[in-house]
Amino acid sequence: MGSFSIWHWLIVLMYIVVIQWPLWRIAKKAGYPGALSLLLLIPLVNFVAIWAFAIVKWPVEKRAD
Structure with a gap:
């Protein structure tokens, strides 16, 4: 077992571009920090975060009220 090959890094990069970047944008549009x-x-933690995100009132909704 050595260091990661280029294929490992390409998979990580694809994950960031395809999954994480849109989730960051959705969080920002909902009024939460992208981080x-x-x-x-x-x-x-991801299950708890998804449920909390779905149930709580978003800051954008609070400003609209």
């Missing part, structure tokens, strides 16, 4: 989307990288 909140990084919680989705942590196993089990």
Whole structure:
């Protein structure tokens, strides 16, 4: 077992572009800091974060009221 090959890094880069970047943008549009989307990288915490994100009232909704 050595260091990661170029294929490993390409898969990580694809994950960031295809999954993490849109989640960052969604969090920002909802009124949360974009870095909140990084919680989705942590196993089990991601389930709690998704449920909390779905249930709580978003800051954007609070400003509209």
